[in-house]
Amino acid sequence: MLAFTVSVAMLGVFAQPTQAATDDSLARVQEKGTLVMGTSPDYPPYEFLVNRGGKERVVGMDVDIAKKIAKDLGVKLVIKQMDFDSLLVALETNKVDMVISGMSPTAARKKSVDFSNVYYKGGQSIIINKADKGLYKDRTSFQNKAMGAQTGSIQFNLGKKQIKGSNMKGLAKISDLILALKSHKVEGVIMETPSAQAYVDNDPDLAMINGKFSLGSGENDTAIGFKKGSTSLVNEVNKSVDQINKQKLTKTYLKHAGTYMKTNTKNTSMWHYTSYFVKGVEYTLLITVIGVIFGILLGVLFALMRLSKIKLIHFLGVAYIEFVRGTPLMIQVMFVYFGIGLFINIPALIAGIIAVSLNSAAYVAEIIRGGINSVAKGQTEAARSLGLSQQQTFVSVIFPQALKNIWPALGNEFVSLIKESSIVSIIGVTDLIYQLKAVQTATYKGVIPIVVAMVIYFVMTFSLSKVLNHYERKMKHDA
Amino acid sequence: MPEMITIENINKKFGDTEVLKDLNGKVEKGQVICVIGPSGGGKSTFLRCLNMLEQPTSGKIVFEDSELTSLNESQINQLREKMGMVFQSFNLFSNMTVVENVKLAPVKVKKMTDAAAQELALKLLDQVGLAEKADNYPASLSGGQQQRVAIARALAMNPDVMLFDEPTSALDPEMVGEVLKVMQDLANQGMTMVVVTHEMGFAKNVADEVWFMDGGVFAEKGTPDQIFEHPQNERTQDFLAKILEA
Numbered sequence A: 001m002l003a004f005t006v007s008v009a010m011l012g013v014f015a016q017p018t019q020a021a022t023d024d025s026l027a028r029v030q031e032k033g034t035l036v037m038g039t040s041p042d043y044p045p046y047e048f049l050v051n052r053g054g055k056e057r058v059v060g061m062d063v064d065i066a067k068k069i070a071k072d073l074g075v076k077l078v079i080k081q082m083d084f085d086s087l088l089v090a091l092e093t094n095k096v097d098m099v100i101s102g103m104s105p106t107a108a109r110k111k112s113v114d115f116s117n118v119y120y121k122g123g124q125s126i127i128i129n130k131a132d133k134g135l136y137k138d139r140t141s142f143q144n145k146a147m148g149a150q151t152g153s154i155q156f157n158l159g160k161k162q163i164k165g166s167n168m169k170g171l172a173k174i175s176d177l178i179l180a181l182k183s184h185k186v187e188g189v190i191m192e193t194p195s196a197q198a199y200v201d202n203d204p205d206l207a208m209i210n211g212k213f214s215l216g217s218g219e220n221d222t223a224i225g226f227k228k229g230s231t232s233l234v235n236e237v238n239k240s241v242d243q244i245n246k247q248k249l250t251k252t253y254l255k256h257a258g259t260y261m262k263t264n265t266k267n268t269s270m271w272h273y274t275s276y277f278v279k280g281v282e283y284t285l286l287i288t289v290i291g292v293i294f295g296i297l298l299g300v301l302f303a304l305m306r307l308s309k310i311k312l313i314h315f316l317g318v319a320y321i322e323f324v325r326g327t328p329l330m331i332q333v334m335f336v337y338f339g340i341g342l343f344i345n346i347p348a349l350i351a352g353i354i355a356v357s358l359n360s361a362a363y364v365a366e367i368i369r370g371g372i373n374s375v376a377k378g379q380t381e382a383a384r385s386l387g388l389s390q391q392q393t394f395v396s397v398i399f400p401q402a403l404k405n406i407w408p409a410l411g412n413e414f415v416s417l418i419k420e421s422s423i424v425s426i427i428g429v430t431d432l433i434y435q436l437k438a439v440q441t442a443t444y445k446g447v448i449p450i451v452v453a454m455v456i457y458f459v460m461t462f463s464l465s466k467v468l469n470h471y472e473r474k475m476k477h478d479a
Numbered sequence B: 001m002p003e004m005i006t007i008e009n010i011n012k013k014f015g016d017t018e019v020l021k022d023l024n025g026k027v028e029k030g031q032v033i034c035v036i037g038p039s040g041g042g043k044s045t046f047l048r049c050l051n052m053l054e055q056p057t058s059g060k061i062v063f064e065d066s067e068l069t070s071l072n073e074s075q076i077n078q079l080r081e082k083m084g085m086v087f088q089s090f091n092l093f094s095n096m097t098v099v100e101n102v103k104l105a106p107v108k109v110k111k112m113t114d115a116a117a118q119e120l121a122l123k124l125l126d127q128v129g130l131a132e133k134a135d136n137y138p139a140s141l142s143g144g145q146q147q148r149v150a151i152a153r154a155l156a157m158n159p160d161v162m163l164f165d166e167p168t169s170a171l172d173p174e175m176v177g178e179v180l181k182v183m184q185d186l187a188n189q190g191m192t193m194v195v196v197t198h199e200m201g202f203a204k205n206v207a208d209e210v211w212f213m214d215g216g217v218f219a220e221k222g223t224p225d226q227i228f229e230h231p232q233n234e235r236t237q238d239f240l241a242k243i244l245e246a
Helices: A002-014 A025-032 A061-073 A084-092 A154-162 A174-182 A193-202 A231-246 A249-266 A270-307 A311-325 A329-342 A348-374 A377-385 A390-427 A432-443 A447-475 B043-050 B073-080 B098-108 B114-127 B143-155 B173-188 B200-206 B224-229 B234-245
Strands: A034-039 A048-052 A055-059 A076-081 A113-115 A124-129 A146-150 A167-171 A188-192 A206-210 A225-227 B003-014 B017-028 B032-036 B058-063 B083-086 B161-165 B192-196 B209-214 B217-222
Touching: A025 A034, A025 A231, A034 A061, A034 A084, A048 A249, A048 A270, A048 A432, A055 A270, A061 A076, A061 A231, A061 A249, A084 A225, A084 A329, A084 A390, A113 A231, A124 A174, A124 A193, A146 A154, A146 A174, A154 A167, A154 A188, A167 A174, A174 A188, A174 A193, A174 A432, A188 A193, A193 A206, A193 A249, A225 A231, A231 A249, A270 A311, A270 A348, A270 A390, A270 A432, A270 A447, A311 A348, A329 A348, A329 A390, A348 A390, A377 A390, A377 B073, A377 B083, A377 B143, A390 A432, A390 A447, A390 B098, A432 A447, B003 B043, B017 B043, B017 B192, B017 B217, B032 B043, B032 B200, B043 B058, B043 B161, B043 B192, B083 B143, B098 B114, B098 B143, B114 B143, B143 B161, B143 B173, B173 B192, B173 B200, B200 B224, B209 B224, B209 B234, B217 B224, B217 B234
Parallel strands: A034 A076, A146 A167, A146 A188, B032 B192, B032 B209, B083 B161, B161 B192
Antiparallel strands: A048 A055, A113 A225, A124 A188, A124 A206, B003 B017, B003 B058, B209 B217
16 A cells, blocks of 8 residues: 555656646557556456466456457557556556556546446455354444455455444455455455455355445446546547447456366466466566676675765765665665656566666675775785776775675675565566466465465575575685 | 985874974985884884875975876876885785786786786796795785785886885794895895885895984984994984893
8 A cells, every 4th residue: 555655646746747748548559559458467357367388368357358449449459467556557657558457436546547438347245264154244244353455446445434443454466365364364355246256166265245335436336447638548448348338248258257267277286387487487587687787786886986085976875875775675666667667668677677776786885885895905005006006906906805705795685686576576577476476366376376486485595595605615715 | 326215304194193204315226225113103104105105294205306295196106116015914915816916017007918927927936936836825825925925026017116114024933034035135136125124133234224213203324333333312222222132
C-alpha cells in the first residue's frame, strides 16, 4: 500500500506537464500497431499463467477480452505483467495502453483513470478454510477477526468499511493471501466470486461463502482502465465491450479459462515448472552480474569523488552515497521505472538493472573508500618518490592493494545483491521471486515453490561465496 | 665541485609546532652527507622536504638549477625521478613481485619497454645480491632483503642523488650489515647521498660531512673526524656521550 501511495505521489510531481496534451490515444495505438495491456496474472479466472510446453503464457477471461479488442482495432496485443499495485502508475506513465485486471471502476479510481463500459459483474465472496465452514456464514461473522485482501484493491476497502472491528491485512498477491489463510494468519480472504470459485475448485482445503457486502457504484463491476483523457481510445474499445455484453461472450471466455485451469492443475510437480525457475535464475543472475559490474565502476568513481580535495566534487560524492544509502531499493526501483520512465520509456528489466546498479554503487563506493584508506601511507610515498603521478600511483599501487583488502566485503555485497535484486519483481521483471509467485498462482501450491526458490537462492549465493574465496586466496601474497 | 642541492632558510611548521628552523646547507655532487641526532630532532622531516614529500613552510630548495618550492605537480614528478628515496619501513609494493617493484617506475614513468626494464631490474637485483628472489613477493623476504630491493628500486630510475631515511632502523641487528654494505658500495661508485642514520660507524667511515641536528636546527656540521672526535657543540657532545654509553 505504501509503495502504491508513494508511486502515486511521485506522479503528482512528474505527471503535470504530460497532462495538457490533446487526446491522441487512439491514433497512437493505431500508429504503433500494438495495444499494450497491463495485468497482474494471479487472479484466475480473470488472468493467470499457464505452462505450455515449458513456456509460460498469460491466459484468462481478461486476455480473451483484450484479444478481441486488439482484433477489432486491427493491432497486435502485447501483454505486460506487473503487480496489481503498479498497474495504475503504469497507465499514467504510458507503460501500458490499458489495464484489464479484474479491476472495478470505483469512484476513487475514476478520479485518476478513465474506464470503459462494464464488461463483467462479479460479486464479492469470502474464501475460508474448509475446516471452518461451520463458523462463518457471511461478512458479519468476521467481527474482530483478521481478514485478508489484495493491497490497493476494492476488496480491501470493503472489508475495512463493512466488517466491524475488522483487522485487514493486505498482500500484493492472491497466492500469498491463500497461504496466509491456510496458516491462519487471516480467517478469511475477500475476493471476487469467479476468482474465489477458481481457488475453491482447485484446492480441496478451501471453501467459499457469499460475503453479502453492500456494494456501491462500480464496486461489483469490472471494467477496463485507461489513462485519464483517452476518450478516443475508450470510445473505440467500448464498441468491442458492447459486443461482448450483447453476445454474452464472457461466458465463453470463462469456460475457456476453466480449461486452462484444469491443464494447470493436472501436473503440479515442481519439475513441471523447471522452466519457470530457470528463467527466474537467468534474470536474477543477469541483473546481479550487470549490477555488480556497473556497481564497481560507478562505486570507484563515487569513492574517488568522496575522497576528492575539491569541495564541490567531494560534496556531490557524499550527497549521492548518503542519499542512496538512506532510501530503500524498492523506492529507487519504482522511481527509475515510473519516475524517470515519464521522460524516457525504459523497459522494466533495464529500469531494474539501472536501479540495482545505482544502488550497489553507493555501497561499493563506501567499501572502496575504506579499502583505499586502509592502504599504508608509505606505499603512496614510495610511489610518488619514484616519480609516479597521483593517477599512476592509484592505478598501479593503491587500488590493487585496496581491492585485496576489501575483497571479502565486496564479496558480501555481491552475495547480498543476488538476494536484494529480488525487489525488481514489483515492476514485473521476471526474476526468481516473480517466477516463484507465478508458480504459486499456477499450481495453487503455496509452500513448495517457496522452498524451491529458497534452495535455488542458497545454491547461487553459496557457490558465489566459494568462487570469491578462491580468488581471495589467490590474491594473498603474504608468505 | 658543482652543487647538487642548496638549502636556504628552510622552515617547516606542523600547526603551531616549528619542526625545522632556518636550515641552510649545500650538498655537492658525489658527496655523502650523514644527518645524525636525537629522535624528534627533525631529521626525517628535513630529508622529506628535499624531494617535496613535505612542503616547507618557507625557504628555498634548489636542486640542479630548479627551485623546488616554486614548481607545479608534474614538474616535481619529473625531478623526483632524479632523487631516489629509501624509507625506514621499506615500503615495497606488496601487490607486486620483487622484479615488478623494480620495473614499475622505469616502465610507467620513463616509458621503458618491459624487456629493457626487466633486464635493468635483474642487473640491479644482482648488484644488491637478490637476483634469485626476483619472482618472490615482498612478504616472503626478510627485512634486510626488502630494504636492498627498495634500494634497487630507487636506483632503477638512475637518480642523481639518493636520500636514505633511517634505512636500517627497522632491521634486526644481524641484517643491518648487508644493507650498509650496499650503501657503502654505492658511495664508492660516486653516488651523491644524503643519509639520515643512527649508524655512527657508517657515518664515520663513509660520510664526507656529518650534520648534527637537534631541535630543528643544524647544531653542528663538520667532517666525521671533527664531529666524532672533536665535537664543539655541547648538544653534540651530550648526544655522542649517550650513544657511546649504549
